[in-house]
Amino acid sequence: AQSVTQLDSQVPVFEEAPVELRCNYSSSVSVYLFWYVQYPNQGLQLLLKYLSGSTLVKGINGFEAEFNKSQTSFHLRKPSVHISDTAEYFCAVSQYNQGGKLIFGQGTELSVKP
Amino acid sequence: DAMVIQNPRYQVTQFGKPVTLSCSQTLNHNVMYWYQQKSSQAPKLLFHYYDKDFNNEADTPDNFQSRRPNTSFCFLDIRSPGLGDAAMYLCATSRQAMNTEAFFGQGTRLTVV
Numbered sequence: 001a002q003s004v005t006q007l008d009s010q011v012p013v014f015e016e017a018p019v020e021l022r023c024n025y026s027s028s029v030s031v032y033l034f035w036y037v038q039y040p041n042q043g044l045q046l047l048l049k050y051l052s053g054s055t056l057v058k059g060i061n062g063f064e065a066e067f068n069k070s071q072t073s074f075h076l077r078k079p080s081v082h083i084s085d086t087a088e089y090f091c092a093v094s095q096y097n098q099g100g101k102l103i104f105g106q107g108t109e110l111s112v113k114p
Numbered sequence: 115d116a117m118v119i120q121n122p123r124y125q126v127t128q129f130g131k132p133v134t135l136s137c138s139q140t141l142n143h144n145v146m147y148w149y150q151q152k153s154s155q156a157p158k159l160l161f162h163y164y165d166k167d168f169n170n171e172a173d174t175p176d177n178f179q180s181r182r183p184n185t186s187f188c189f190l191d192i193r194s195p196g197l198g199d200a201a202m203y204l205c206a207t208s209r210q211a212m213n214t215e216a217f218f219g220q221g222t223r224l225t226v227v
Contacts, residue, residue: 032215034215036218041202041221041223042220042221043118043120043204043218043219043220043221044157044204044206044218045218046215046216046217049215051215090156090157100145100147100162100206100207100208100214100215100216101147101159101162102149102157102159102216103159104156104157104158105156106155106156107154107155107156
């Protein structure tokens with residue numbers, strides 16, 4: 001079985017500052033890793049994914065994440081945030097070859113202040 | 115644009131009155147999922163279809179059913195909604211293949227009164 005832990009439930013940050021949202025996972029099998037963003041009363045939008053290959057993954061809106069297998073982490077980073085990045089961010093895992101069957105972390109609320 | 119569409123976006127139903135939520139997709143994906151997301155919680159998988167094969171999660175209540183009449187459409191039926199079933203319901207699709215991810219609809223927010 002897989003599980004996901006997002007280490008921060010809320011992250012307040014000032015506009016144009018860098019941010020890191022932390023995610024750790026556990027699994028006994030190979031996994032795919034994802035970050036999704038959710039705006040209020042909206043569905044989930046994929047920010048980026050790690051399926052295989054390079055451990056540094058670049059996504060939309062200037063976000064990137066690094067897969068660290070030894071530390072079982074997949075932290076999300078952005079060098080300079082905007083007010084419009086204020087949203088809920090979910091880290092998720094799926095078993096290899098089952099990319100849509102997701103187990104989510106509890107979410108991190110990113111709040112960007114002017 | 116190819117996408118996943120959920121209707122309605124907001125649904126109010128009475129306690130105990132059956133309700134159906136719908137999802138359609140133009141991606142021609144063979145796998146469709148229903149997730150339940152309660153307030154301030156993570157989405158949780160209820161069940162999924164791989165083509166016409168229905169796969170129920172072990173802890174999904176019997177009150178929840180699903181139908182998939184064809185590749186494009188999938189329905190979530192709640193037979194007797196309780197107050198605890200108020201949530202955002204998210205439909206998603208994917209290809210059953212390597213190197214794939216889920217594509218989500220905008221969700222239906224269900225209120226039970």
